[in-house]
Amino acid sequence: MTQTLRSLSTGPLVLVGMIVLAALSRLLPHPPNFSPIEAVGLFGGAFFARRGWALAVPLLAMLVSDIVLGMVNGGLYADYFLNAHFVAIYVSIVLCCLLGFALRGRANAGNVLGASLAGSVLFYLTTNFATWLSADATLGDACAHGLTACYVAGLPFFQWTVLGTLFYSAALFGGFALLRARLPQLRTQTA
Secondary structure (H helix, E strand, O other): OHHHHHHHHHHHHHHHHHHHHHHHHHHOOOOOOOOOHHHHHHHHHHHEOOHHHHHHHHHHHHHHHHHHHHHHHOHHHHHHHHOHHHHHHHHHHHHHHHHHHOOOOOOOHHHHHHHHHHHHHHHHHHHHHHHHHOOOHHHOOHHHHOHHHHHHHHHHHHHHHHHHHHHHHHHHHHHHHHHHHHOHHHOOOEO
C-alpha cells in the first residue's frame, strides 16, 4: 500500500518539479527566444496521464516565471501582460501540449526532435502573427508594413527559438528518461 501511494505521488511531483525548474530558467541570462516555452508544453503533454494536468502545469509554471520576471524587471515588464503577444505565447504552450499528446508512449529521440521543430514553427507563426496584429505604424515597427514583413523581421529570433526548444526538450525528455531508468515508479504514465 505504501509503495503504491509513493509511486502515485512521485511521478507527478517529478514532472511538476522539472517543468517549474525549466520555466524558472528564464531568469538566467540567455539569448532572445532561447527559452523552455515550447519544451515544457511538449513534455507536459507527453507525460502527464491526465490532460488537464498536462495543460495546467506548463501554463502555471510559465505564468509563475512571468510574474517573477515582472517583479525583477519592474514596471517595464508589466506592459507585457496586457498585449496580444502574451496571449500568443500561452496559446503556443497549449498547442505544444497538444503536440505532446502525440508523443505519449512514443517519446523517442526522433519523435521529440520532430515535435520540437513543429513546436518552434508554431511558436514563430503564432507570436509573429500576434506581433503583427498589435503593430503600431507610428513607432516605425516593421510589422506595421504587413504580415510578411513581420515574419521576415522575426527570422533572426527563430533560430534561437529552435535552439532553445531543442536544448530544453533534450534536457527534459532526456533527464526524465534517465530518472525513469533509475526509479521504477516513474516508468508508468504519471498523474
